Amino acid sequence: MSQPGLRERKKQRTRLALVDAALGLFAAQGYEATTVDQIAAAADVSPRTFFRYFATKEDVALSLPVDGHEVMLRELAARPAGEAPFTALGHAMRAVVAELREGEPTDVARFLRARELIEVTPALFAGNVRRMMENERRLIAEVARREGVSPDDHLPHFVVALFTTVARVGLEHCTARSADDLGALTERLEQMLALAERSLRPGWDRPSRQAPSRGPAGQFIEGSSGQVAT
Template identity: 45%
Template sequence: MQAIDGVAEREALPGLRERKKQRTRNALTRHALELFARQGYDGTTVDEIAEAADVSQRTFFRYFANKEEVALALQEVEEAVALAALANRPPEEPPLTAMCRAAMATWDAMGPAIVAVVPLELHLATQRMIESTPQLLAARLRRLGHFEDRLAAEIARREGVDLAADPRPRVLVAACSGVLRAASRVWGEKEDGDLDDLLRLVTDYLGLLGPALTGTWRNPAEAGPDPR
């Protein structure tokens, strides 16, 4: 019986360690974003983040390579939620429908995932900081490129096509990603915009994607003579 108890205890240890590591990572993220919000990204040091989280600088670097990485830590959460939302769409949905509905489902699921780490208001403030900090914006766009590759691979898997030979998954993901970036950029220019404003913009912009690509923009009566 003791042997069985010992095995159970040893098997439980990795889970406990992982939870402790996640708590430390979350604490570093939360304190970093709070400091960025109060004194700016450039005005915050790694030492200050570590001190606020009551850990050593060495511990900070076990979790993050630099300030840039901790500033973008919640992007990893968003990406995981978005990939899961796409993977869970019904297989019979057309690719564009699956992408748009997965994007909306991501917003519903992302809130609890973010709030588990930081208050939602702090997350939104961080998004504005990233948009207004060239170094962070460039880093986010680099990460976004890798994430788009993963989304395209998931679309290719769903549709049973070869991503190396068929460009359609990448084209679709690039279009949807561009729509979301445009909505986020417009929202970021509103100093008083809240999450509801962002959701409305995202919903409206995604709804315009199909018509913008395939529809006629002008009123036929105003379009003028056919140049042909």
């Protein structure tokens, strides 16, 4: 049951204590109004120790979403090889939400509190976007690998950037209405995903073997062959 030693469990506990203390203080008095000294005091550790767990004050608030990014990447790698990139990204994201939902309800609550806070605090919002974009590079690499194209190719960049944008807008909208449960969150996400799917041409996210050199004519050719029976 307890593979890790006492030492490791203790570390996990103080880490969680710091996150909870921080989230509580941030919610109570705002992000920039609370000092790391306060967080450390609330978690019963020295301020110096705080920085041994989190590099910056931002990190303690963003650690949960960042964990989500890791899961996202892992799930993407687990998608079947034949799946179209955008579809695979969508399913990977659904898997992330599903994994969270299957965890402890206290974890879900913590996650939603963090999301709410990030959405409300500009500094945290920016920090989150930054990490999302660092993750973007890894997602691009994975998509490029799946599609067998160069990581420098435009298409994976475009596909991944578009996907993260859709996800971001979905999350934003979600908090605007209600962030009390994961249900509303997933619903919004599905809505945005559907909107994207509706707006894009079939086969847009795969390299067209017969690249149309240019011109408005010839567009109807794309996606007409090979994609039907995946």
